Amino acid sequence: MTDALLQIEHLSIDLPGPAGPVRVVDDVSFAVAAGRTTGLIGESGSGKTMTATAVIGLLPAGAEVSGSMWWQGEDLVTMAEKDRRRLRGRAIAMIFQDPQSALNPTQTIGRQVGEILRRGGMPKQEVRQKVIDLLDRVGVPDPRTRHAQYPHQYSGGLRQRAMVATALAGSPQLILADEPTTALDVTVQARILALLRRIREEEGMAMLLVSHDLRVMAHVADEVVVMYAGRLCEIGPGREVLSSPAHPYTRALVVSVPAVRSRTAIAEPLPGSPASPADRPSGCPFHPRCAKARAVCRTEVPQMRQVAPGRQVACHFPEET
């Protein structure tokens, strides 16, 4: 892809564990295109959050990273920490899952939204006006009063809006959003998703959205990347992947989502639990839970290959798409 804003190539991450290093992300490659929303789908232990954490450069101490993450001709993996700090919060910003714990309870919302602007040397009065504009844009009512309030005076939905404003303050080209609506009620979730979509369209920025919620993905993601036990399963246009999945795991995820607008039977469940990266099965990591698994699946790791234009899958026996 030529218009890739971020190009991740063969990314692997090892975290120190009690029994030696654990490979939580294994040989992951995908691109985030400028101006598009890329969705990273996975369950617990899939490595989706670690991948996003690596992009923003906030991996826990002792993490070993290999491969590359190309950002405007520079490799984020080998970049010096002081250069990464220059990008963080500015060109690349992050929205966290739980605004309750991501916001500092002892500082006003305005102070936190404006932090990146103050650090950039903007005069105080200008910062104040910019913060009020930002809060207004994300739909915080009465921003002239509310910018001086503290997080506990905000509801959950408003706190998430303040988080979005904080991310926007640095005029980012890429926003990483880790489960941005999981902690929110459905009516609030719908509004935050609409906000993210509107902002992305207005600003033309790219978004990497991390979530286990396929319903959210179906509504927001242009492209999706499905991960399981630290490895890639499937990449492709969101609508196509979620309506005709090529990987048996994606298929299983899709059928287990209960519908609201029609009555569906409870899905035939997958056996077992999501594989842990610390104890990743041999061959295809999904084979112990896969109804289609054959001998080769136990021994050979399937590589990503193209099955249709723009669609890649790592499966020895992919579904017809």
Add this chain to the structure above:
Amino acid sequence: MSLIEVRDLVVNFHSRRERRRGRPNAVDGVSLAVRPDETLAVVGESGSGKTTVARCVAGLQTPQAGTVLFDGAPVGRVAKRPPEVRRAIQMVFQDPAASLNPRMTVRSIIAETWRTHRSAAPADRSWDDAIAELLRDVGLDPGVADRRAPSLSGGQCQRVSIARALALRPRLLVCDEAVSALDVSVQSQILRLLAGLRASRELAILFITHDLGVVRQIADRVAVMHQGRLVETATADDLFERPGHPYTRKLLDAALDLEGA
């Protein structure tokens, strides 16, 4: 007749002085009933009072006003309930790992319920055999009996919680967001299990959740709560096809589906 009935329930977490100043009730005059063989889902957003209603039914919360009737007789908080009633109402919580003691084996977690309720303990065979059968009933390998919660996955922990509840042969299972914390591929396992148990054991289920898709799959009837009040109670089919209250319509409209995105 209803197995459990809640009449005009009022719960307020504020002090008496604040209440006089008009601080709203967390639960404000809620009445509902669960028949012996049905699954009633209570849905609502955070702060709607749905969990507080469940806790009153289980006797973990004392209401300021209103009554909880079991088999037609009023019952108070759990410590004041007759052992038979305590045994008959069991609860499954949201966080599967936090609801099991990490230092106890699965065997001792289940056996503890029988030490508390001698009348429910198996009389005709060894406890180990009975535990093995319970674990098989919830889809676990009997070998799990010797393990502790930290070595089990979230789905396995939730199965142990359900086995612990079933050990006392309850007539009502109160499930508070029992599948919300689980991965979606594991969630359908637990939903299947609950639906199967209900059919095979003459069990009523009070299912508290915010997930309307799950409600549509397992509930016979649905009660919708908003700001402490019950806004609508209907059969699941009616509620989803013909929502009566504007708030119910708003909830349904906001819910996302995979289809039609």
